Amino acid sequence: MTDPLLLARIQFAGNITFHILFPTISIALGWMLLYFKLRYNRTGDGAWSQAYQFWVKIFALTFALGVVSGITMSFQFGTNWPGYMETVGNIAGPLLAYEVLTAFFMEATFLGIMLFGAQRVSNRVHTLATFLVAAGTTLSAFWIIALNSWMHTPAGFEMIDGQAHATDWLAIVFNPSMPYRLTHMLIASGLTVSFLVAGVSAYRWLRGDRAAAVLAALKTGVSVAAFLIPLQMLVGDMHGLNTLQHQPAKIAAVEGIWHTERGAPLLLFGLPDQETRSNRYEIGIPKLASLILTHEADGELKGLNEFDGVHPPVAPLFWGFRIMVGVGVLMLAVSWAAAWQLRKRGEPSVWATRALVAMSFSGWVATVAGWYVTEIGRQPWLVQGVLSTAQAASSVPAPMIATTLAMYLTLYAVLTLAYVTVVFHLARKAGKGDSAPYPAPAAAPQPAAVAAPAVQSAEA
Amino acid sequence: MTPDLTLFDTWLPLIFYALLGVSMLAYVVLDGFDLGVGILLRRADSAQQNRMVASIGPFWDANETWLVLGVGILLVAFPMAHGAILGALYLPVALMLVGLILRGVAFDFRVKARDEHRAAWNLAFHGGSVLATFAQGLMLGLYITGFADGGPQLAFALFTGLALAAGYALLGASWLIMKAEGALQRRAISWARGSLLLSALGVAAVSLATPLVSQQVFDKWFSFPNLLLLAPIPLVTVALFVVTDYTLRKLPALLDAGSHAFCWLPFAATVGVFMLAFFGLAYSLFPYLVVDRITVWEAASAPASLKVILAGVVVVLPTIVAYTAFSYRVFWGKARELSYQ
Secondary structure, three states: OOOHHHHHHHHHHHHHHHHHHHHHHHHHHHHHHHHHHHHHHHHOOHHHHHHHHHHHHHHHHHHHHHHHHHHHHHHHHHHHOHHHHHHHHHHHHHHHHHHHHHHHHHHHHHHHHHHHOOOOOOHHHHHHHHHHHHHHHHHHHHHHHHHHHHHHOOOOEEEEOOEEEEOOHHHHHOOOOHHHHHHHHHHHHHHHHHHHHHHHHHHHHHOOOOOHHHHHHHHHHHHHHHHHHHHHHHHHHHHHHHHHHHOHHHHHHHHOOOOOEEOOOEEEEEEEEOOOOEEEEEEEEOOHHHHHHHOOOOOEEOOHHHHOOOOOOHHHHHHHHHHHHHHHHHHHHHHHHHHHHHHHHOOOOHHHHHHHHHOOOHHHHHHHHHHHHHHHOOOOEEEOOOEEHHHHOOOOOHHHHHHHHHHHHHHHHHHHHHHHHHHHHHHHHHHOOOOOOOOOOOOOOOOHHHHHHHHHHHHO | OOOOOOOHHHHHHHHHHHHHHHHHHHHHHHHHHHHHHHHHHHHOOHHHHHHHHHHHOOOHHHHHHHHHHHHHHHHHHOHHHHHHHHHHOHHHHHHHHHHHHHHHHHHHHHHHOOHHHHHHHHHHHHHHHHHHHHHHHHHHHHHHOOOOOOHHHHHHHHHHHHHHHHHHHHHHHHHHHHHOOHHHHHHHHHHHHHHHHHHHHHHHHHHHHHHHHOHHHHHHHOOOOHHHHHOHHHHHHHHHHHHHHHHHHHHHHHHHOOOOOOOOHHHHHHHHHHHHHHHHHHHHHOOEEEOOOEEHHHHOOOHHHHHHHHHHHHHHHHHHHHHHHHHHHHOOOOOOOOOOO
16 A cells, blocks of 8 residues: 555545535435425425425535535645646636636525525525525536546547647537536436435334425435436436447446457356456356447447556446446336335335335445446546546655545545434434424415514514 | 736736635635634634624635635646645645535534534534644745745744634634624624734734745845835734724723724724735735746646636626625624524
């Protein structure tokens, strides 16, 4: 463990893994809050306002964790990978700048109004603030995914004296893998949040909390999950085909194909062995990999032997991919079973609620596994074909990286644990009737008796 | 190298140097007051602590974004300097980040976690604020001395760390004088008085150190007619400190008499001090991003990329300023209990 490059990679990976947990939730949760808010504005049904009030607390917590871990990243670009900005800064710079300018300030400022301003602004402005926060999180995802995708499928630039210079900004932003990656990530966020909302609501339900808000949120979560998961499988497949076209080595590693073959099997299990360049204990379905990736049973798939040793490590990709897909299949089974039950009986069975509780953070597992596949799959490149990870590394000595790495990892472990604990703690607290009534929106049709105290409290 | 000032491409790095300055100044003043409130947190009782956090709750997120913008501009407009500066400041940066992380998450955890954990999160909030501030002061000290190794330089950096903590405490206390009422407001006045001297010493030390470190900087200040033209900077700074001190002495009596007319003055004067110190520093360092080593032109990205960013900045920055002002207006006046309602 004295290799500074490896330590810098682990440190950056640790930070970015910790970071992605929270935007994955805040992107889609922002939109779900807007949905709760709009439903309440439209119907005046208190269940929706309670759902908003409960989930906005978790949103605030999630957002704070996303902000602080994001700040860490903006520094680590420079401390860990100085060669990155020196080589491709002309491309990465504007994309990052636009993310900060168009998204970060908007989210952060209107979050203040969204969280604490309900009594100080009109309901219309408060709804607008909720919308702008959701839009900000999504816009932020747009810019950062554009940059990340460019690192996988660089386009619209030329190299002059070892530095990338932009030639076509549209081609840079909408580079070949960007539409697939962005869609895949946004749906991943939707799935993560729908399972979180369904899971935490199921937890409250299991504990005997029969508040109308609980069932409303549970139904919303399950419906969104059941709708999104088949869509995600379709988009994931398209993303895979796009990767096959641009980064065939990544697909070869994912499928565990060491040597180019026709009619390659879809491996369900196997132990990839970098030494012997083969898999041990293979279990696969004949010809299925070729069929999925080339749409021909005897289609040819390029093996890792074609890439002269310049290919990513096989085991993390092979396993990361199977974990992601495995969680996806579980999501399909649980969400459809729960949706069917809710439709048939109007409330979930004990077993369905238990399964949903267990799946509360399943989105995190799938998302992180998926990111590992795509990011480790780009190695040994930092920017595919342009800049290797080793070239971009800094000269910070290994002991210093190791010390700060230990510090960061301890902090991240504690905070992740604290986050999960507090989410369930808030769920228990809400069940004890802790949530105060939500003030009536000025615009919504409200009985006068309900509206009056709200006006008073707004003036108090 | 004398750059050709008739070309727009020569001006681009200057524009970004100015933007970098504006962002860092906005960050220091804005996050300065909320970090200062965090530094002072341990001195208050539980109810006052809630009110103190409530006074900064709606703002801290956006305040911290100025740091991201500042570092972002350094990163995207001056990539060479970004690597050199952050590489040299690796350890204090890591300490600052840990501090900011603790402080940022404790905001939420302290009200949402179980009651028995509340004290620990309050401690994290306070400790994170102190650590982040001290690390920033340390970075300032190391930066000014040009990242030179040595005992005196390190001692100086440790001192700027302490002085910045005093300066932020002064900002935070004078913010609370505006936003708080009753006993908390009185305490804030005494906190402000307590942090005034060390803040002044810090400003003086930073002002004197820069010319001592570099002959060039020395000549810029202590030659004619510069000396006369620049004299207002130190003179007004001293005047602002005197005004702050005087107001803080008189405020308790004024409050007793029911007058709240001057509660804004200590904060405004402190912000003025920070701005003047910042301009003085910027004048000293210009055109260098790293003292006597890397100039703005050497470090700048390709003009084509800077233009793309500038187009966005011109449109978006006024919008940001507008809705930031809107947010401060929404939460104008004395701080109330924060609740998600």
